[in-house]
Amino acid sequence: MTRRIHVALFADEAQFLAAARTCRERGLALLDAFTPYPVHGIDVLLDVRPSRLPWVCLAGGATGLAAALLFQYWSSITDWPLNVGGKPFDSLPAFLPVAFETTVLFAGLVTAAALWLRSSLLPGRKPRRELPGTLDDRFALLVAHKDAANDFAETRALLESLGAVACWDEMEDAS
């Protein structure tokens, strides 16, 4: 099924935010927004859930810490206990620097990988939507009607009255 959506471009952050708020109040569905820099407040209007990346980061760090400690103990006690200058096999303080670095390495790489996969930022990937100027100085708002009976001309007039510098309709796969 395809549906028709409105794309509105704004030249100013404040107008763009106000327009998003008005559209929401009028019962229109906000689908997405494209901005040249992170605009705070639009995530709330779009009902973006708080990111779970911190948990991913914690899990990555914990894995790194456990892996580093287990491997150091296994290699220097179980696999080949080697007497280095009479130091104890269980040299926990000396194992900590490597454990710490591995924790940071795992946590950082896992966080970056999670960001890339979750946002589908991958090499060779085409941008989902290339709107004119949204990587430069334009703020784009994607709006859809919740029911098909709505008047498209009216919505377009509303968006233009809210300060949109350009506004057009598109057909989109609503899957």
Next chain:
Amino acid sequence: MAEIHAPAVRPPTILGDKTLGGITSDVFAPLDRRPTRLWWWAFLSAAAALLLGTVCVGYQIMVGIGTWGLNRTVGWAFDITNFVFWVGIGHAGTLISAVLLLFRQRWRTSINRSAEAMTIFAVMCAGLFPVIHMGRPWLAFWVFPYPNARGPLWVNWRSPLLWDVFAIGTYFTISLVFWYIGLLPDLGTLRERARGLRKKVFGWLSLGWDGSARTWARYEVACVLLAALATPLVVSVHSVVSSDFATAILPGWHTTVFPPYFVVGAVFSGFAMVLMLMLIARKVMHLEDYMTMRHVHAMCKVIVFTGSIVGLAYGTELFMAWYSGNPYEKFAFANRMRGPFGWAYGVMVFCNVIAPQLLWFRKVRWSLGAVFLITILVNVGMWFERFVIIVSSLHRDFLPSAWTGYVPTWIELGTLLGSFGLFFTLFLLFCRFLPMIAASEIKAVVASERHHAPVAEGVAAEGVTTENVAAECETVEAAA
């Protein structure tokens, strides 16, 4: 009537009342133009130095490290000095990109991209030295704990040299990832502006960045997480490097003050290097509106602060040498100050402790020439600090019969010059092909200052507006 100062009547972070589109063209337009003659001169000299370094490294790998001035007493000299120096240079980049992000210091946005690039290039230079010091660099993979045919015999987890492998490796990887994630929005803009082959390359590199609000929300969380990881990492890296020395029992090395002393010294030298590059870049690339006098001042303050801590550390070392009552420790420092390398100690104290103190004076901070000179002095001084620590402690230790001198060969000098060549070649290529300034971050700063400027409402009555303050800054700057 009690006088209350209006808060935050600061000059704006970015001067010249930029529009968002203006920022895009300021940052990206130079990349579309042909490089200037000045850039070519700089690039060719850097490449020549790199070539010299490559020849020297090739020669010493073929012949062996007997081509260096090392001897049976002084086993570490130029190479480890250069290693510690370059790792230290890198630290300012992480500090600016991570610590200042956590502290929400907005002025960092103008310089964080180039400072992070500097970190990555400096760590590459640093990593070169331990590898060539191995003598047989084709066996460098032995430093990793991999299942080998010798037992498997694992690496020695108790050695700070192994900690270095993990610390530097992690530091390089995380810095690179953090830098690349920060680049994504601007790579998207580059893809949009480019044509032909460049569009393909940037299309691939930008990973399909489209600036969706959902992506931005996640992206910001990821940046804060990476900053929070990089902050303790940067402290750990130079602490581990200092352990290379502090865990040895040599007088002058065997001291607990080393980790904090090394970390602060790293930040000190790194900020000096960032400021030096920034002063060049703002002139050559005409970025005066982005790298303003406010940035210069903020950096100067960090330099004078960390420089004072470095001075305190030197004093602490001397005090402890005397207070410990240990004759070897006392001798090490007496020899360091008055022995054959006393001149190097003098250079170090003058450049690191005395020269930066001039930055307390407003007049000096306003004079770009003076600031530039001080940053060079600090870099020279910090190189000598590592040289002094390493060579002066090694060349006269416990047994006078083992005492000797040390003179670097031209191979060592050429390798040092070559590392500068590598650093500047990479940095100049970066300036040509990637946006030096994080345009998306600058846009956010400019927009938020415009929308929430206290200047606009609170102080407008007194006739102070954003334009006035900016104009005033410009006139003072022009006078300086």
